[in-house]
Amino acid sequence: MFNSSILLKEYNLKVTPQRVAIVEELYKNGHMNIDDLYKNLLEKFPSISLATIYKNVNAMVEKIFLNEVKVPDAKTVYELVKEEHSHLVCSSCGKIEDIIIDTSVLNNTLSSVSNFKIDNTEVVFQGTCEKCQ
């Protein structure tokens, strides 16, 4: 099972209830922006501060176990780092889904026409999800 305390310890972050809650929210909900996180955590921690959310999210992004995803026409969202994957963003309901597709075709195409050294390939599909169609 997924254990947020162990994850935090692995990355040398002290295990505080607020941090555990941030990680668990992200585990449960997949992608969240800062505001979503704040609103949800307020229920458990009525006096939690936005500064705490920012500090922790930034720390986790630096430790590379949170991923920052910049989305066209929407707020930046955060997610737990997992297997490399792409994103589907629904223009209608705003929901973001993960999808694992092989992007190496693109990398190969790029490498054949350019000397750019690729570290990472971000793919965001914009469109309409199944429900909203």
Add this chain to the structure above:
Amino acid sequence: MFNSSILLKEYNLKVTPQRVAIVEELYKNGHMNIDDLYKNLLEKFPSISLATIYKNVNAMVEKIFLNEVKVPDAKTVYELVKEEHSHLVCSSCGKIEDIIIDTSVLNNTLSSVSNFKIDNTEVVFQGTCEKCQ
């Protein structure tokens, strides 16, 4: 030749010197964030206001002849809309290059595993450009 006045007229925007300058900066430099635009326009228009830049850039994005590109680990940049293309972002010098590669392979792959209806596919490669290697 490229004519920014005609472009503005086509999209029902009054042709002002500030707007012409914005379009021409983007034509010349490719991708710019709000701050870059502001700094460059200040030379021509010492009293131009940031509000003017924001208002105009937003208007042009709405008219769909500017494109807003959200870049991982950097400020949002704007570019003139052209043929669909992907972006190469150099982690070392920050430069953004355009590259035209066929993303339909990805779209086909996605369509075969999901019912998501794709309107647009954004691809951003992060890595190191030729110069910085």
Add this chain to the structure above:
DNA sequence: TTAGATGCAAATGTTTTGCATCATC
């Protein structure tokens, strides 16, 4: 002449920082 653009100042929104207090290790 009219509709809309500009620049300024103020308002709003977002993110970061400093610091006293508190919790984890």
Add this chain to the structure above:
DNA sequence: GATGATGCAAAACATTTGCATCTAA
């Protein structure tokens, strides 16, 4: 007990808005 986290308030930064004046059509 020491190191670092939290929450608060303030600061810094980013973006939008209202309005008087000016300009393009």
